[in-house]
Amino acid sequence: MARAGQQAGLSRERVLRAAAAIADERGLAALTMRSLAESLGVEAMSLYHHVANKEAVLDGLVEVVMAEVEQAVAALDAPAPEDDWQSALRMRVLASREVLVRHPWAPGVFETRTGASLAVARYFDGVLGLMRRAGFSYELGHRALHALGSRALGFSQELFAPDGMEAPEEVMAAMAEEVPHLVAMVADASHGGAVLGWCDYQSEFEFGLDLILDGLERLREGA
């Protein structure tokens, strides 16, 4: 693409968009300065004229995702927080989740850049503002932000995937000794029919979210 030895028309924005594309298509591990440069038809070292280093690329990736989130949130037709803050926040979180689901690598990147991003702070500021309009004190709002954590942005940390448990029967039998309750749980769920993919992550996410939102509402009206 680059006219030999001259002007490749690079820019910070083009670099970041290319980085997001690589992460989307080939995973975060495939994103190296060299692969990024190659995808832009340029040598690795050219990138350093537009981003300080790889850390800056990852910071930029957060901005790219958050820009999409902001857009999705802006397009929302949510009730006024004064009328129904739970629906308003719920819609916002789920809109953000839709963006995050399109970029499965995003949570991993977010986790490593805690506190660094103004774009993320802006999002949480919006959530807090919504809660304020619903009558939250700053103190309760603060605690609410902590209680929601990454869930406010639409993702949660699953430490083990019981999905992995639709294993051959013999493996299940061996596991039954180590994790009897989990095995029984899967067995219980499979009475209905197919076990494969029995974890509906979307509905589990919404369950957890509503649990927290309901709890917060109780505290809000109690205050």
Place this chain on the structure above:
Amino acid sequence: MARAGQQAGLSRERVLRAAAAIADERGLAALTMRSLAESLGVEAMSLYHHVANKEAVLDGLVEVVMAEVEQAVAALDAPAPEDDWQSALRMRVLASREVLVRHPWAPGVFETRTGASLAVARYFDGVLGLMRRAGFSYELGHRALHALGSRALGFSQELFAPDGMEAPEEVMAAMAEEVPHLVAMVADASHGGAVLGWCDYQSEFEFGLDLILDGLERLREGA
């Protein structure tokens, strides 16, 4: 340490303990096969006789931490779940948290090995067993595990640290335009006195945990 060219007395366990020590003392980034070998007085390649590769070292690190968690949980004098499941689970989670707090690198490692670890599965099996004894259906127990997520093991994902906000006043002023509610929240909290370290992560964690536990109890008794 190694008798030149012979018998360094290595073992999988010794390798993993050394790996945990490096992560504890110098951070996860400092843990390389070469640094690990050096800390054991051995060449990097010797490690491969005891662990398959670096991934296996990280898997082993999860085991090391989970062994500590199991020990902490076993030492607990908690009420029977039939009598007070919320206290029983709460104590378990906080015991696990104490271990995790001693190994700040652990959450980062856990996140990258979702579903791989039997030790983690065993922990969640225990949590589910506790809930079963408290009268949870498998279905509600399942949803509860998802709702708790990493919180069951004592940590939660904070995407931004409002702590970082006790900044010079001029920075605060500039930020006020971008994130007015967060700035006002900090200002509100600082009326009492010191802002520095105003986020008490332990109590915020417990707040979020109790919010979920209370919500689950309501569902349990409603069923």
Place this chain on the structure above:
DNA sequence: ACCTGAACACCGTTCAAGT
């Protein structure tokens, strides 16, 4: 101002060789 080639200091890992 923007891009490049060669090089440096790292990685994880393989392989053939030592004892």
Place this chain on the structure above:
DNA sequence: ACCTGAACACCGTTCAAGT
């Protein structure tokens, strides 16, 4: 069986040089 030295194929990044 266990440990090692040299090497390979990668990283991110620096630097001096090109246009």
